[in-house]
Amino acid sequence: MAVLVTGGAGYIGSHTCLELLQAGCDIVVIDNFMNSSVEVVHRIRKLSGENFQFYNMNLLDRDHLEQIFQKNKIEACIHFAGVKAVGESVRFPLLYYKQNLFSTINLCRVMQKYGVKNLIFSSSATVYGSPEKSPITEDHVLHATNPYGRTKWMIEELLKDLSLSDQDWSITILRYFNPIGAHESGEIGEDPKGMPNNLMPFVTRVAAGEYPMLEIFGDQYPTKDGTCIRDYIHVVDLACGHLKALEKTISARGVDIYNLGTGQGYSVLELVNTFEAVTGMEIPYQISKPRAGDVAICYADVTKAERELGWRAVRGIEEMCRDSWNWQSKNPIGYCSEVKTL
Ligand code: UDP
DSSP states (O other): OEEEEETTTSHHHHHHHHHHHHTTOOEEEEEOOSSSOHHHHHHHHHHHOOOOEEEEOOTTOHHHHHHHHHHSOEEEEEEOOSOOOHHHHHHOHHHHHIIIIIHHHHHHHHHHHTTOOEEEEEEEGGGGOSOSSSSBOTTSOOOOOSHHHHHHHHHHHHHHHHHHHOTTOEEEEEEEOEEEOOOTTSSSOOOOSSSOOSHHHHHHHHHTTSSSOEEEEOSOSSSSSSSOEEOEEEHHHHHHHHHHHHHHHHHOOEEEEEEESOSOOEEHHHHHHHHHHHHOOOOOEEEEOOOTTOOSEEOBOOHHHHHHHOOOOOOOHHHHHHHHHHHHHHOTTTTOOOOOOO
16 A cells, blocks of 8 residues: 655655655655656665655646546555645636645545545645744634635635545644745755745855845844744754554544644744854855835744643754755755756
């Protein structure tokens, strides 16, 4: 029996595939390389020594998806595939709703048809919008503030309705906080195309000399040093969270939702200072005006995941910085292949 991983060539997907393989799990991987590279598949095979089944396909192609279910004995699905750039989602909402919602509906319909009812879905802390307080618990009111976030929120609702309609489904929704870092080998990591939107890939590219300086978006927030606070989590810890979620999903029924973070917040300046201390690289920066939509403080309450999944993040902020830089310095131009964009 295999686990189907959609979006397995992406940043979190690739690290999860590797952990699954190293735990002895049989996997079948789907990706259309819209925001990733075929090189990722080669590297996961190299690191794991396993030649798993891979399909280059878009989940909107339901016939192709059915063929995959016919050819493979699938026991559970981990659904990472989706488009995820906030700014792009504001410019192209129809594409975002179509790609994220339709692909999830296709996947669930095919799963249902083939009697596969164990699903793990990649959601995001973005569904909390501007949280009223941190640490954020899973029962916090949801209020996504952009089309990308709303697709995540809508899919969560869709999955709850699906579970209500058929109690054989077992669905685990994982709300990720801010994944950074890379596999310690430096062979797989985050490879955003063009100018990065997120903090850590921008920091590593400043360190590499690709950009002259980091812009820190605002230093007048009500935090200890005035810069925003986030819950950064090592991507390998996040990947391990999926293995724990998988055990639970296969043995349970109904819907469960878990925050995956460390439970600890760091400011932008703390992250930059730690990066400099760990790597010895200098990160020139300037303070610029706040970025629209940013919230001052956002970090997770992770007690539910600890209690019910038996999982917690173990890698600290230094390790996150070290591994991010190791990946960047070993792969100055990322996976170096062409990427299809919207
Ligand atoms: N940030 C920044 N400069 C950048 C990118 C991000 O100062 O070039 C800040 C951003 O304002 C936020 C934090 O870093 O306070 C984390 O941003 P990111 O986009 O990585 O995550 P998110 O805001 O989505 O949690």
